[in-house]
Amino acid sequence: MDRRVKRTRESLQRALIEVAVEVGYDNVSVQNVLDRANVVRSTFYSHFRDKNDLLESSLVNLKAGMLHQWRLRLEHGESKGELGFVLPLLQHVDGGRHLWKALVIGESGRIVDRNFRSMIADLTRRDLGLKQPVGIEEAATIAFVVGALMYVIEGWMLGTISGTATEVNQRFLSLALPGLTQTSTLRLRKSAI
Amino acid sequence: MDRRVKRTRESLQRALIEVAVEVGYDNVSVQNVLDRANVVRSTFYSHFRDKNDLLESSLVNLKAGMLHQWRLRLEHGESKGELGFVLPLLQHVDGGRHLWKALVIGESGRIVDRNFRSMIADLTRRDLGLKQPVGIEEAATIAFVVGALMYVIEGWMLGTISGTATEVNQRFLSLALPGLTQTSTLRLRKSAI
DNA sequence: CCTGTTGCCGAATATACTGTTCGGGAACTC
DNA sequence: GAGTTCCCGAACAGTATATTCGGCAACAGG
Numbered sequence: 499m500d501r502r503v504k505r506t507r508e509s510l511q512r513a514l515i516e517v518a519v520e521v522g523y524d525n526v527s528v529q530n531v532l533d534r535a536n537v538v539r540s541t542f543y544s545h546f547r548d549k550n551d552l553l554e555s556s557l558v559n560l561k562a563g564m565l566h567q568w569r570l571r572l573e574h575g576e577s578k579g580e581l582g583f584v585l586p587l588l589q590h591v592d593g594g595r596h597l598w599k600a601l602v603i604g605e606s607g608r609i610v611d612r613n614f615r616s617m618i619a620d621l622t623r624r625d626l627g628l629k630q631p632v633g634i635e636e637a638a639t640i641a642f643v644v645g646a647l648m649y650v651i652e653g654w655m656l657g658t659i660s661g662t663a664t665e666v667n668q669r670f671l672s673l674a675l676p677g678l679t680q681t682s683t684l685r686l687r688k689s690a691i
Numbered sequence: 692m693d694r695r696v697k698r699t700r701e702s703l704q705r706a707l708i709e710v711a712v713e714v715g716y717d718n719v720s721v722q723n724v725l726d727r728a729n730v731v732r733s734t735f736y737s738h739f740r741d742k743n744d745l746l747e748s749s750l751v752n753l754k755a756g757m758l759h760q761w762r763l764r765l766e767h768g769e770s771k772g773e774l775g776f777v778l779p780l781l782q783h784v785d786g787g788r789h790l791w792k793a794l795v796i797g798e799s800g801r802i803v804d805r806n807f808r809s810m811i812a813d814l815t816r817r818d819l820g821l822k823q824p825v826g827i828e829e830a831a832t833i834a835f836v837v838g839a840l841m842y843v844i845e846g847w848m849l850g851t852i853s854g855t856a857t858e859v860n861q862r863f864l865s866l867a868l869p870g871l872t873q874t875s876t877l878r879l880r881k882s883a884i
Numbered sequence: 885c886c887t888g889t890t891g892c893c894g895a896a897t898a899t900a901c902t903g904t905t906c907g908g909g910a911a912c913t914c
Numbered sequence: 915g916a917g918t919t920c921c922c923g924a925a926c927a928g929t930a931t932a933t934t935c936g937g938c939a940a941c942a943g944g
Contacts, residue, residue, distance in 0.1 A: 500911090500912060500913075500919070500920070501911085501912065501913095502910095502911065502912065502919085502920055502921070503919090503920075506920085506921075527900085527901065527902090528901075528902075528903090529900095529901080537921085537922095538921070538922050538923065538924095539902095539903085539904090539922095539923090539924095540903095540904080540905080540906090540921080540922075540923080540924095541920080541921055541922075542903095543902090543903060543904075544920085544921090547903095548902080548903085604801075605798060605801070607801060608797075608798070608800060608801060635852065635853075635854070635862065637846060637851050637852045637853075638843060638846070638852050638854075638859065638862045638863070638866075639862075639866065641839075641842040641843045641845070641846040641851070641852060642839045642842065642843055642862075642863065642866045642867075643839070644842060645838040645839045645840070645841055645842025645843065645845075646834075646835045646836070646838045646839040646842075647838070648838055648842070649834040649835065649837060649838025649839075649841070650831060650834045650835055650838065652834070652838075653830060653831070653834040658830050658834065659828065659830045659831050659834060660828070660830075661828070661831075666831065669828065669831040669832075669835075670831070670835065672870065673831075673832065673835045673870035673871070674835070674870055675870065676869035676870040677865065677866035677867055677868065677869040677870050678866070693890070693891070693940090693941065693942080694940085694941070694942095695890080695891055695892070695939095695940065695941070696890090696891070699891080699892075720929090720930065720931095721930075721931075721932095722930080730892085730893095731892070731893050731894065731895095732893095732894090732895095732931095732932085732933095733892080733893075733894080733895095733932095733933080733934080733935090734891080734892055734893075736931090736932060736933075737891080737892085741931080741932085
């Protein structure tokens with residue numbers, strides 16, 4: 499790939515994140531990004547459809563980095579057990595706390611959400627594939643786990659939930675695992691219907 | 692309150708919802724709402740800060756209606772047990788399926804999310820207040836339950852998750868309750884740390 | 885019914901941001 | 915070194931937001 503192309507794309511991606519962290523994604527105009535990246539309008543639109551498109555392309559990198567770190571920890575045997583991917587995930591998110599805190603708020607939150615939802619859903623599916631609870635549709639289970647995890651992470655980023663990655667992981671697993679490993683015959687007491 | 696004020700505000704609220712259901716919230720301009728409501732620009736801005744502000748005021752009514760229906764069902768004894776508020780909630784949402792499906796998508800999704808998160812959080816807190824799991828911070832538990840429920844509802848609205856309100860309720864409870872009633876000593880097996 | 889107040893209309897206007905166009909010149913690939 | 919590709923710069927139309935203000939009509943209270 500042409501070196502110039504790579505340079506402009508990376509400049510724009512970096513600029514967007516920087517400015518978003520400073521003033522919040524919703525308050526970022528294309529012009530702000532252009533100024534920061536030293537790129538001109540027409541160039542921007544020859545690479546990206548709009549601001550959201552740029553964000554989405556930035557997320558590709560962030561996701562790649564996350565999966566990379568996850569694999570490293572997998573190899574080091576640090577993420578065993580059911581939902582073992584959660585701890586590495588939390589640790590990685592913890593590293594870029596400023597970044598994620600900025601991106602969780604506002605319109606970018608939806609985009610981040612949509613991107614990571616599918617990733618987490620995949621990890622969850624792979625993890626739970628073997629011990630699927632009987633009689634409970636997969637879609638509901640995935641939505642349940644992913645939603646719970648996303649909200650916990652969000653609360654953790656925003657400071658509503660405190661604690662280290664390990665602690666948050668423990669809290670999450672203690673809430674999630676019992677429902678997932680429960681057998682179908684026990685899964686609902688009469689009083690709760 | 693001046694009758695004209697009430698009329699104008701209600702016209703605008705109704706118009707916003709109508710148009711949003713038709714073309715999606717994100718594609719609604721202030722002008723669209725004005726045309727539908729037969730209200731002029733300056734009047735709009737004398738009542739609401741912007742489109743989102745109008746949506747927020749509309750949600751007040753929707754939430755009120757929801758809580759009203761919930762109380763009715765409570766009196767009829769249809770929502771007993773832990774997380775008993777979930778079923779009435781699902782049933783109410785099911786009633787306005789078109790509406791919610793439209794509001795879940797796009798920018799309005801975040802606003803709806805923010806509004807109902809706090810409502811569901813309150814209901815959850817009240818419900819779980821007595822049997823708080825030991826050693827698990829309340830904030831994490833609330834975020835867990837609320838997130839799981841929100842995502843399940845969203846998936847249900849969008850058709851990813853199928854079934855009746857009763858079935859979805861059962862699925863949700865069977866996933867959530869075991870983790871909530873688990874005692875602290877059992878809450879984590881070594882392998883999952 | 886009368887009176888003072890309040891809200892709505894209508895139109896104009898400033899502002900800001902988006903997205904597109906195009907030619908000249910520089911940087912890149914091979 | 916030749917030819918292609920990309921970036922710059924500046925201009926431009928289009929669209930939506932948000933504010934202003936005078937005149938008229940509807941309202942609440944007595």
